[in-house]
Amino acid sequence: MVKSLKKTKTSRRGSRKNIPGCKKTRKKLGRVLQDKINLRQAIKNAVEDNRKIKEELGNSLKRLKEVQAQLIHAEKMEAVGRMASGVAHEVKNPLGIILQCINYLEEELPPEQKDNHQMLEMMKNSAKRADKIVRTLLSFSRAEELKAQEQDINAVIESSIGMVQDKLKFNSVEIIYQLAESLPKLLVDRDKIEQVFINLFNNAADAMPKGGKLYVRSYLTELKTPKDKIGNRGNDIFKLGENAVIVEVEDTGEGIKEDNLNKIFDPFFTTKKRMEGTGLGLWVVKSIIEMHKSLINVESKSGQGTKFTVIFKISDEMRS
Amino acid sequence: MEKKKVMIVDDEEDFLKITKINLEKTGRYEVRTMLDAADIVSEVKLFLPDIILLDILMPKMDGVEVCKLLKNDSAAGNIPIVTLSGLDTDKDRQIMHKLGVVDFLAKPMEKDELIAKIEEVLQRK
Known part of the structure; x- marks a missing residue:
């Protein structure tokens, strides 16, 4: 009974092979499937390419921002240098007057007026501190003064x-x-x-x-x-x-x-x-x-x- | 003791006033100040200073021009000049040195620094 059933299946399959156009349809189906696989691969490749482009773009943008920040920094430094030279003369003159006036008062004040002497000392230190700031700004605004050995x-x-x-x-x-x-x-x-x-x-x-x-x-x-x-x-x-x-x-x-x-x-x-x-x-x-x-x-x-x-x-x- | 004659040329009036007061207070100096260097040569000939303290940046005539004028004058040419300036760079010093300036003092300075510099230059004479 089993034998006869198998025989029937085989004969049915065999008969399908002989259906006109079936082979053609299968080939067509195979091509469609291959196209689908190729398309999937192409999409995958495109996604990967897109990811790489995005990454490169991100890196370029980061680099651009860094260069921009460096340029801004360099310009800021140059501006500080220019400003320093410009104001140095104007600031140092009044500082000179303040210091010499303090020197005068130090001699005029009786030594027992300790509080007043302390005030003068504080004024002198502040004037010197202001001078130090101007000197520092001036010293480093000029790259040509490097004496390298x-x-x-x-x-x-x-x-x-x-x-x-x-x-x-x-x-x-x-x-x-x-x-x-x-x-x-x-x-x-x-x-x-x-x-x-x-x-x-x-x-x-x-x-x-x-x-x-x-x-x-x-x-x-x-x-x-x-x-x-x-x-x-x-x-x-x-x-x-x-x-x-x-x-x-x-x-x-x-x-x-x-x-x-x-x-x-x-x-x-x-x-x-x-x-x-x-x-x-x-x-x-x-x-x-x-x-x-x-x-x-x-x-x-x-x-x-x-x-x-x-x-x-x-x-x-x-x-x- | 004979007082030494000091001439100060600077466009800051208050700086001239206080420097004159501080120097004359020591009893060792006679000070003449000039706010404008236009008549420097004739003033120098009249006062005959032992030393000239000269600012570099001045509006009408700057320190460089003043030095050139003085050094070209037979009577004033040998008087030592010390520059007092807020802009005291190596380049400024080189320029002024070539013009015959003997020493430099950067502003701001205290009275004692100024006196020490004046004495040092006068002793070199």
Whole structure:
């Protein structure tokens, strides 16, 4: 019985094969299916292409925004320089008059009028502070004043530390040197680079009023990872594969709040008390480093510490 | 002791007043001030100063012009000139040095700094 049933099925199938047009329909169906598969693949490819284009567009937009921000920053700095030169003369003259008037009054006032002498001292300090701000603005608004000579960067670091040693000692800061030997000499303006390190060490001391550790490192490295201003783009300062001398100044102090990290190099930005900081220290640092066609970066975690990394050019570009 | 003669040329009236008062108070200097450098050569010939303190940026005639005038005059040419200026850059110094300026003092300065500079220059004479 089973045998006869199978036979019947086979014969039915066999009979379908022989239906005129069935083979043609199957072929057509196969083609439709293949077209459907191809279409799906094409859509998938198009979606992938679209994703890549979107990603590239996003990267370009990000880069454009960065370049725009850099341009705005550069223009801002140039404007500060122009303004500084313009106002310097006008501000320094009245400051000179104030200081000399204070000198006159200091001699005229009887020594027993201690309160009045204290007032004069405060006036004098304020006038000098105003002068310091104008001088700082003036000094770093002129890139042409760079007096670069070949220098041993470790020697520059050590002489700079010497100038802030008392403050570091007073704040119970332990200095840990990790300076590499036989580093290539750098073509830098020694006075200005000393100013950079003095400002960084001073800031570190201020960040550790109850003590801490100050790590000072120097080493030679090959730049391998693309970062801001490091890469093979037109406006990058360092090319990938280029050798650079790195100086790191790292403290274990109170750190910088995330919101403030992108403002710390702006002129007049300070988190210090009014009479303690002019808000120009790190602006000066960045201006000097940029004058040397080098880079400075900062990493910080609030409550854990701050690390400044200076990437120095060692190629002949500094000689141009 | 004979008082040394100091001539100050500056376009800031108050600066001239207070500097004159402070210097003369020491009893060591006789001070003549000029707000405008237009008649500088004739004034110098009349007063015969031992030293001239000169501002650089002045409206009618600037420090550079004043130096040129003085250095070209046989009577005034040997008087030491010290510039007092708010713009005290290396470039300014180079220009003024070429014109015969012997020293520089950046504004603002305190009375003691000014006196120290005057004495230093007078001793070099």
